[in-house]
Amino acid sequence: MTLGAKELHESAIIIDAVCPLLDEQGRQIADYRAGGVTAIAPTVGARSGAEVALRTIGAWHKLLRKRDDLILVRTAADIRRAKSQGKTGIIMHFQGPGPIEDSLDLVDAFKALGVGVMQLAYNVKNQLGDGCEERTDAGLSRFGLQVVKRMNQARMIIDCSHTGLQTTMDAIENSSAPVIISHANAKSVYPSPRNISDELIKAIAGTGGTVGVVGFPGFVSGDKRPTIDQFIDHISHMCDLVGTQYITLGIDYFSDQFPYVDEKTAKIMYEKALANNSWSPKAYPPPPYYYPAGIETPKTMLMLTEALLLRGFTAGDIRKIYGENLLRIYETVWGNEASFGV
Secondary structure (H helix, E strand, O other): OOOOHHHHHHHOOOEEOOOOOOOOOOOOHHHHHHOOOOEEOOEEEOOOOHHHHHHHHHHHHHHHHHOOOEEEOOOHHHHHHHHHHOOEEEOEEEOOOHHHOOOOHHHHHHHHOOEEEEEOOEOEOOOOOOEOOOOOOOOOOHHHHHHHHHHHHHOOEEEOOOEOHHHHHHHHHHOOOOEEEOOOOEOOOOOOOOOEOHHHHHHHHHOOOOEEEOOOHHHHOOOOOOOHHHHHHHHHHHHHHHOHHHEEEOOOOOOOOOOOOOHHHHHHHHHHHHHOOOOOOOOOOOOOOOOOOOOOOHHHOHHHHHHHHHOOOOHHHHHHHHHHHHHHHHHHHOOOOOOOOO
16 A cells, blocks of 8 residues: 555545435445545436436435434535534436426525536437537537526536537536536546547636546446556546546446446346436447446445556645535536535
8 A cells, every 4th residue: 555545645635526326325434434535416317307306316315314424515614614523415407407397486496406517418319408428419409508507597507418519518608607527537538439539638627627536437448447556547637638637537437337236137137228318339338337446336435546656646636626626616616615504
């Protein structure tokens, strides 16, 4: 173990900004806690409508009320409070705009319930614009432009993960707040359709936003079992491109990966995702899904700190990537006044 890796890891604020592994029963939260993660972002809505999202959010609020070791994150100060109190911050995240249906007012409603981040698309076309795997690349619709404006007004973070290039560029042009891509890797390192170009990485950084590096194996490399160095290759490239202040973590551990399900169950999920067009074989190879060696689950996140130090990242670099960069975004968009209760 590199001298100081454990101390650095334990003292840093660590935010994993994309955590679909989590469910409203609280399963797997213990794995993130074991890995020293300060704040985690369950997917509480995606392509489903308002009713399903509302039920999911209600279940999370019930869990937050029952468990004293969890804090609902509404501001950056809530994450700092979670760190100081040894608790885990919960950041509610929509992986797509399905829950707002056709109503701008639902942006405000879900923000009031604690949803702080919303993606504009999930791979395919919706009422706002095109996804990154859509046949077309038409940009934001009129409704999409209205949603961007309302999200700015409601202080909800605009996330362009899974979103088409022109839709993302339109969001960047029309947003008065930083735009993030919570989870995508560098296309110039590995050319998955879900990864993003150097030009787009620069454009996101130009808004003051951040790009989160993702561990889903099909986005890391062509290897079935990517190495931790292949994962860090994406971090290193993006940091060289725009600076360490714009790169974050959105590792995207999810419920159908190894070791949380067997291969047969993962294949059933995969066929369903292909059938409903949310995934394509070009971007999403078939299971099993092995996350980068050493960080196959959130429990062993300390290994990432060790590997980053060995690759020449400084303690300051790592603190930025792990949490300080996202805290800057959260302060800018959400504010920094501490909130209490759920």
